[in-house]
Amino acid sequence: MKNIFLLSFTAVLFTACKKDDQPLYNATIKAPLSIEFDNIAGSANLQLNTATYTNVAGEIFNVTLLKYYVSNFKLTDVNGNIYTVPQDSSYFLVQEGVTDNVQLSVPEAEYKTLSFVVGVDSLRNTMDISRRTGTLDPAGPAADMYWGWNSGYIFFKLEGTSPASTSADHVFQYHVGGFGGYTTPTPNNLKTITLDLSARGTAKVKAGKETNIHLMVDILKALNGNTNMSFATTSMIHSAAPAIPVANNYMDMFRHDHTEN
């Protein structure tokens, strides 16, 4: 009797092991994954127009517009498999107060790394006009995110007012663009952001539910960092070279906060 019991117990154990070996995820099935770009200013939620903030230079300012492209999403699962979101559905425009959510459809897996580009890559920046649809349409959503005189997309726009700014109405406008140029090399402000999700929660993407990766995007880090921007010395940035310090700063602007599985 005792033997039979032991045998049964062992059998149960083996069955359990076998069950564990079975994959939880089916990579042939696509499931929804959203990424939230939650714009903040230091330890405060970003509030357009009304709230005021202070940069490292000690200048008080408000923000009237924040808009940026995120594209070329890539995910790496816990086994090291990389999934690249197809290019044609990989361009999104985040605008504070309008859209902060990127909706993707990716194979089921547990993802530990997220990477994306801030801006529009050089390939798409030089593509035939027929391939510039949706968020990239220069007569549509991209109308104010495009430099017509120097063909190329604006990657990032931060606008507001600061008493320190010497421009008319104390306005500041930081527009970042520059994909490297068609033939002559020009400044390249494309930045790839790679975030490790393991510390604050991997994304367990499965069909039948929606997983959300929640990112905090701290605009103070676009102003403060390697170069501390001052509205008194620089209130207007409208081309690629002067935008280099802002682009270098905003590399550190994105932080993984948590994942809702």
Place this chain on the structure above:
Amino acid sequence: MKRIYYLISIVFVAGLWACNKDLPEIFIGFQQPENFTQPAYHFSTNNISQKGFELGRKLFYDPILSANNSISCGSCHIQTSAFTHHGHSVSHGINDRMGTRNSPPIMNLAWNTSFMWDGGIADLDLQAIAPITNHVEMDEMMPGVLAKLRGSSQYRTLFKNAFGSDDISTNDFLKALSQFMLMCVSSNSRYDSIMRHDAGKNFTDEETNGYAVFKQKCSACHKEPLFTDNTFRNNGLSVSSVNDEGRYLVTQQQTDLYKFKVPSLRNLSFTAPYMHDGRFLTLDAVLDHYTSHIQPTPNLDPLFLQNVQPGIALSMPERQSLLSFLKTLDDHHFLTDARFSEQ
């Protein structure tokens, strides 16, 4: 005998009548002139059709493209001036706002590798966005233009006929404009017919001398047969109070400061004034600049530094023959071709 003359007369008159009769026009699309190089434009993504070309022409001459519907592309690009703005050093746009640059000709654009004096635009299909949205030119927004076009049943029909859809997409709008501009080929100057060995066409002695001067002293930048090498160079103009930094504005490389695109020399008789800011009213003033007034500004092209005095040495006879040769680049047919005119 008399009868024969009579018959001949009848045939001749009938022949004349046939010529006058409005025959159905056969649309000949883009043609590569025999003496030209391969075009740079990507025709594979924009196949020129009669309907597309005619729609492009209508758009080109339609002030609906500007904010207050007051000016069209054709306002500053006038066919009789080889599609430049004759008599204007810099063009005036909407509400008579002044720009800082001279409007360049719409001519042989299929061979251009970049657009604008600073080459800021690399694809003809993206070119029209710049003047439409420029504050001192048409001051419109691209979504505004498309909304106006979509509100017009006539345009919806024309787009449907040309592109198979009346959605009026950004792509179809810009490509229709490209189709018109690509067709504006100037290749029927005396120079061209001589290069193509047309019967009875030859340079005069003075033109022959001028051609030799041109080849020796101008052709390094103004390369045949388009008379530009599509590069950017500083030709030693004094820096005006506008301080237009030229190609530097696009590339932000110090080595591009004060460089501008080498313009074609075709149709020079009709495209005055000259230079990126239209500062020279006559070709004599241009040649005076090259012989005597080159300024040693940053990035001055080394070609101007081969003599003791910066510039190009030209004797009086050389100068006269050169001007005679340059006139052989005038293409009157291009200026009057009804296909390119407002209908």
